[in-house]
Amino acid sequence: MEVAIRKWKIEDKSELADVLNNKNILNNLRDGVPYPYTENDAADFISAMLSADQDKTFVFAITLDDRVIESVGIFRQENIHCRTAELGYYIGEQY
Numbered sequence: 558m559e560v561a562i563r564k565w566k567i568e569d570k571s572e573l574a575d576v577l578n579n580k581n582i583l584n585n586l587r588d589g590v591p592y593p594y595t596e597n598d599a600a601d602f603i604s605a606m607l608s609a610d611q612d613k614t615f616v617f618a619i620t621l622d623d624r625v626i627e628s629v630g631i632f633r634q635e636n637i638h639c640r641t642a643e644l645g646y647y648i649g650e651q652y
Contacts, residue, residue: 559621564607580592614633615631
């Protein structure tokens, strides 16, 4: 088994939707993540992360044998919080 951290690919949308279409995971994430979580939601997220400012947003897929099982992201804050960042992650319930 090979675990890797890599940039998101739009082709990951189906696997991402599978992981996030789970109330047990969504109940522990920030507000605003839709349920049910669809492939369109996943494609929108991936597109947004791929086009985000690379000096402020660092988001990666974590894969097991090139299958998405998790996501991790660091988001630099702005204004008076410019020296801080928010860290977010989740892992598929079965993993």
